[in-house]
Each structure stands twice: as structure tokens, then as C-alpha cells.
Amino acid sequence: MKVVVKEITLSTQSRFQLIDITSEVESIVENSGVKNGIALVFAPHATAAIIANEHESGLINDIIDKVKEFTEPGSSKWRHNIIDDNAHAHIGSALFGAERVFPVVNGKLIRGTWQNIFLLEMDGPRSRRRVYVVVMGE
Amino acid sequence: MKVVVKEITLSTQSRFQLIDITSEVESIVENSGVKNGIALVFAPHATAAIIANEHESGLINDIIDKVKEFTEPGSSKWRHNIIDDNAHAHIGSALFGAERVFPVVNGKLIRGTWQNIFLLEMDGPRSRRRVYVVVMGE
Amino acid sequence: MKVVVKEITLSTQSRFQLIDITSEVESIVENSGVKNGIALVFAPHATAAIIANEHESGLINDIIDKVKEFTEPGSSKWRHNIIDDNAHAHIGSALFGAERVFPVVNGKLIRGTWQNIFLLEMDGPRSRRRVYVVVMGE
Numbered sequence: 001m002k003v004v005v006k007e008i009t010l011s012t013q014s015r016f017q018l019i020d021i022t023s024e025v026e027s028i029v030e031n032s033g034v035k036n037g038i039a040l041v042f043a044p045h046a047t048a049a050i051i052a053n054e055h056e057s058g059l060i061n062d063i064i065d066k067v068k069e070f071t072e073p074g075s076s077k078w079r080h081n082i083i084d085d086n087a088h089a090h091i092g093s094a095l096f097g098a099e100r101v102f103p104v105v106n107g108k109l110i111r112g113t114w115q116n117i118f119l120l121e122m123d124g125p126r127s128r129r130r131v132y133v134v135v136m137g138e
Numbered sequence: 139m140k141v142v143v144k145e146i147t148l149s150t151q152s153r154f155q156l157i158d159i160t161s162e163v164e165s166i167v168e169n170s171g172v173k174n175g176i177a178l179v180f181a182p183h184a185t186a187a188i189i190a191n192e193h194e195s196g197l198i199n200d201i202i203d204k205v206k207e208f209t210e211p212g213s214s215k216w217r218h219n220i221i222d223d224n225a226h227a228h229i230g231s232a233l234f235g236a237e238r239v240f241p242v243v244n245g246k247l248i249r250g251t252w253q254n255i256f257l258l259e260m261d262g263p264r265s266r267r268r269v270y271v272v273v274m275g276e
Numbered sequence: 277m278k279v280v281v282k283e284i285t286l287s288t289q290s291r292f293q294l295i296d297i298t299s300e301v302e303s304i305v306e307n308s309g310v311k312n313g314i315a316l317v318f319a320p321h322a323t324a325a326i327i328a329n330e331h332e333s334g335l336i337n338d339i340i341d342k343v344k345e346f347t348e349p350g351s352s353k354w355r356h357n358i359i360d361d362n363a364h365a366h367i368g369s370a371l372f373g374a375e376r377v378f379p380v381v382n383g384k385l386i387r388g389t390w391q392n393i394f395l396l397e398m399d400g401p402r403s404r405r406r407v408y409v410v411v412m413g414e
Contacts (some may be wrong), residue, residue: 003414029331037272041229042386044387046391053184054228058216062218062225070208074185077331079334091338093328095339096233096372101180101270103270110180114183115182115184136142136274138141143354190322190370191370196356200367201371204346248320250320250321
């Protein structure tokens with residue numbers, strides 16, 4: 001069995017942003033030496049998430065609009081905003097999840113045609129966001 | 139270590155539908171030869187999701203109602219609908235997730251009494267939806 | 277390869293509650309003998325979820341408020357409430373997920389500074405909730 005752990009680092013430029021990390025993740029999987037198994041894509045952050053979907057600019061803005069609508073940034077109803085004005089980002093990260101898991105088959109990451117992998121920033125801009133990729137299998 | 143990868147294919151009949159794939163997934167786990175480990179259930183689709191919950195007809199319709207309410211099919215606010223009238227399905231898949239992961243113990247999939255496994259179709263009908271099952275362990 | 281499966285059992289005191297299980301999960305990972313790999317934290321329940329986020333009392337209440345707002349406990353629109361008055365909890369568990377997966381690196385669970393691990397109770401109080409932890413790797 002092989003376990004390969006790599007880290008992707010990136011910066012974000014806006015409060016809300018989707019950053020496409022598909023090619024970085026695919027390259028880690030292809031260089032891992034793992035033929036069949038899984039790849040875990042995990043953000044060690046409580047105000048960001050990992051999602052998989054289509055890289056189309058209209059849709060990217062639609063997803064961000066829905067996240068804003070769901071999490072209500074700046075709302076006075078969030079108690080956490082008294083401490084730090086980012087309750088919305090914590091709520092989004094908690095409920096949508098900070099990780100996604102993909103199959104690895106014949107040395108390649110399995111994903112649908114329209115399933116690109118993104119870091120969903122909800123509390124940017126940040127100079128350093130990290131994403132762990134764990135590739136595990138035979 | 140063993141890694142077994144299998145694919146389930148199915149068709150969907152409605153725009154929104156929950157298709158129970160529990161017995162197919164359990165059978166793959168039981169035939170995998172893996173005693174202890176995990177099972178990844180993954181849909182390589184950007185307009186469907188995988189969820190786990192009770193197979194009760196009222197609840198199935200409740201879940202679909204909530205998904206519709208959350209994703210707002212046909213809304214003119216979705217930019218992606220100019221390209222393809224399915225922004226809602228992309229948003230649902232991105233935020234709720236296209237995969238679930240289960241423990242495997244003593245050769246069996248671990249799930250709660252009321253945790254059946256479903257493909258959540260949000261952009262059907264489709265003649266061919268696919269679900270990967272990766273069983274990995276010792 | 278090593279696979280270690282352990283079970284955490286706990287009770288809940290309220291209908292909605294976040295119970296921090298970080299130290300139990302970390303201790304299982306540290307005692308597993310797995311150096312690098314993954315840890316799956318899975319609730320075999322259809323009316324609870326597993327989430328990761330900050331342990332701050334204001335935020336904990338914010339998350340519970342958002343879950344209530346999203347799932348609408350007691351709503352007469354939920355068909356499942358005719359059978360059992362907990363459709364909201366099933367909907368929350370189905371859509372937010374009953375599991376989270378973390379990297380394990382150098383014998384330790386990887387999580388962000390503000391990523392504690394919680395069982396999200398949505399249909400308590402319950403005398404016995406269970407959480408499986410599967411640690412797998414080399």
C-alpha cells in the first residue's frame with residue numbers, strides 16, 4: 001500500500017471566491033504511484049470549503065450568490081460576529097464541508113466531465129490557504 | 139491491503155428523484171473480500187448527489203421539496219441558466235456533495251437502521267447515471 | 277497497512293446540540309499506530325450529522341439557528357412528520373452529511389486551528405448516540 005500526502009498552498013483575492021485546484025490535485029494523484037484507491041482533498045480551515053462542480057463563470061457566481069444567501073454575511077443575528085465578523089463563513093464551512101473524496105482508478109483521479117475541484121473561500125482575502133491531498137491505495 | 143472498484147449504472151425517470159442503491163452497494167462490499175476499512179460511494183456527476191437517509195416515501199418527497207426550495211430550479215437569477223437550464227442541480231451537487239463514505243467492519247457496510255444510500259437526481263431524466271464504489275481495507 | 281475501528285458512544289441532552297468529540301477522535305488516531313493515512317468519523321444515524329468547526333459558544337448557537345431555519349422543525353409541510361415528528365432532522369442529516377474525513381500525518385489527525393469535530397444532534401435528547409472512527413493507513 002502507498003500513502004502520499006501533499007500540500008497545495010494558495011492565496012485568495014476576494015471575500016468570496018472559487019479557486020480551481022483541479023490540475024494541482026490531478027498532478028499529485030498522477031505522480032503518487034497509487035494505481036487504485038482514493039484521494040482526499042481537505043482544507044484545514046473553518047471558513048473555507050472544498051466543492052466539486054463545473055468551471056463556468058456564470059455558475060461560479062451563482063454558487064457564491066447561493067452561499068451568501070444561505071450564510072447571511074454581516075447579519076446582526078449571528079452571535080459570533082461580535083467576536084469576529086465571519087460567522088457566515090464558519091456556518092458555510094461547517095455545513096457544506098471542508099473536504100471531498102474521489103476514487104483513483106488506473107493512476108488517475110476519477111471525476112465527472114463537469115466536476116472541477118475548488119476551494120470555496122468565504123472569508124478572504126487570505127495570503128495563505130492550504131489544501132491537503134492524501135492519495136492512498138495500491 | 140485490498141482495493142476493489144466497481145461501478146453501478148442506473149437510469150432516472152424524473153427531474154428530481156431519489157434512487158435507492160443500498161443493496162447494490164452492500165453487495166459490492168460483501169463480495170469485495172475487504173474485512174475492515176471504508177467504502178466510498180461517488181457519483182461522477184455535477185448535477186446529482188449521493189445522500190444517506192431513511193427510505194420512507196413521505197420523507198423522500200420532503201427531501202426533494204427542500205432541495206427544490208434551496209436550489210430554486212428555473213430561477214431567472216441563475217446566470218448558468220442562460221447556457222443550460224440546470225443551475226439549481228449544479229448548486230445542489232456542489233454544496234451537498236457527490237459522495238458519501240462509510241465504514242466497513244467484519245466484511246459488512248456499516249450504516250444506521252435508517253441510513254439507506256441514494257443517488258439524488260436533480261437534472262433527470264437521464265438514461266445513464268453512474269456511481270463508483272471503492273472498497274478499501276484489509 | 278493498518279485499519280483500526282473504534283466506536284465512541286455519547287448521550288445528548290437537547291433536541292439540538294453540538295457535542296465536541298475532538299479529543300476522543302484525536303486520541304483514537306494517536307493510539308492507532310497509523311502514521312500516515314486518513315480518519316473517517318461517521319455517525320450511523322439518520323437524524324444527526326458530523327461537522328467540523330470552531331468551538332465558540334456564540335457560533336455553536338449560530339450553527340444551530342441556521343440548521344433550524346433550514347430544516348424547519350415541526351413544519352406541517354413535512355409529510356414524514358405524520359409518522360414521526362423529526363423530518364427536519366432527517367433532512368439535515370441527509371443534506372449536510374453524517375461523516376467527515378480527515379488526513380492523518382505523522383501519527384496525528386490534521387485539522388485547522390478552528391476545526392473541532394462535533395456530533396450535530398438534531399433529534400435529541402438521546403441516551404445513546406454512536407460515532408465510528410476508522411483510522412487507515414501505513
